[in-house]
Structures are given as structure tokens and as C-alpha cells.
Amino acid sequence: MLAYLPFFIEGEVVQGFGRGSKDLGCPTANYPRDVAKSLPSDIKPGVYYGWAQVDSNSVYKMVVNIGWCPFYQNKEMSIETHVLHQFDKDFYGSLLKICIVGYLRPEKNFNSLDELIYAIKQDIENAHKELDSDNAMKLKTHSFFTKN
């Protein structure tokens, strides 16, 4: 787990591996490699939940996967945020700010894509619940999201 939660990250949204996560109903906004490299070295890979803001727009709930995606065996660590909001269009090139509030589970390998999709659905449900707590709600209005 991140020893220092809440943890704040900001950076540009770039192209990922284009594995069609949109087809899975779960697009993930990827950060550039240098943002992943700047994370504390003792970070625990896994699935976290928190708040996300694209440019200076509204703050929404999110789930974020930090790690190597064992199902796909990525060579580099990535940070991928799925915002729990239906956007009208893509936002590549935008500034994405996230506040990581809590930890859900370790990254896992799966026997099939369907099992990965099911796990992500559970993560989204759990994130929704956790983020309704008073302590989590306080971070939604943190100055990180209001200052420019």
C-alpha cells in the first residue's frame, strides 16, 4: 500500500497500448512513463480508488491500476485511471489530476479476459461505496483540485 495516502498525481493523458479497453467497457487514461517513474520506489502495485479531474472540470470518482498488468505482462510499470463518468469524447493531451484515497487489492493474473473484466466491475462497485464515506468526500474538494 502507499504509506502516504492520500497521494496526489498529475500529468498529461497519453496513448496506452490500445488493447481495446473501451471494448471492455473500461477505458483507462494512461500517464507518460516519467510520471510512473517518479512514484515512490516502495509503492505497492495494485488497484486503488480515489478522485479524478480532467483539466479544470468536475471531480469524479475513479479506480486506478498501478503496476505491470500481469495478465498482459507489461515490461514497464503503468498508472491507468478509469474515471467513473461517461465522457462525450476522448481527452488525450488533457491534464489529469488524481487523488488516490485508498487501496482495493493487489494486481492479479487471470485465466481469461472475462475474469479480468469481472474483477474490474467489482473494483468499480467497491470504489463507489468507499468514496461515499465522509473522509473520502472531504478529499473531493481538496485544494489540489481547485488551485491552478
Ligand SMILES: Cc1cc2nc3c(=O)[nH]c(=O)nc-3n(C[C@H](O)[C@H](O)[C@H](O)COP(=O)(O)O)c2cc1C
Ligand atoms: C480497476 C482496474 C483493475 C485492473 N486490474 C488488473 C489486474 O488485476 N491484472 C491485470 O493484469 N491488469 C489489470 N488492469 C489493467 C488492464 O489490464 C488494462 O486496463 C488493460 O491492459 C488496458 O490497457 P491499455 O489502456 O494500455 O489499452 C486493471 C485495470 C483497471 C482499470
Ligand SMILES: Nc1ncnc2c1ncn2[C@@H]1O[C@H](COP(=O)(O)OP(=O)(O)O)[C@@H](O)[C@H]1O
Ligand atoms: N471514463 C473514462 N475514463 C478514462 N478514460 C476515458 C474515459 N472515457 C473516455 N476516455 C478516453 O479513453 C482513453 C483510454 O482508452 P483506452 O482504450 O484505455 O486506450 P489507451 O490504450 O490509449 O489508453 C483515455 O485516454 C481517454 O481519452
Ligand SMILES: [Mg+2]
Ligand atoms: Mg488506457
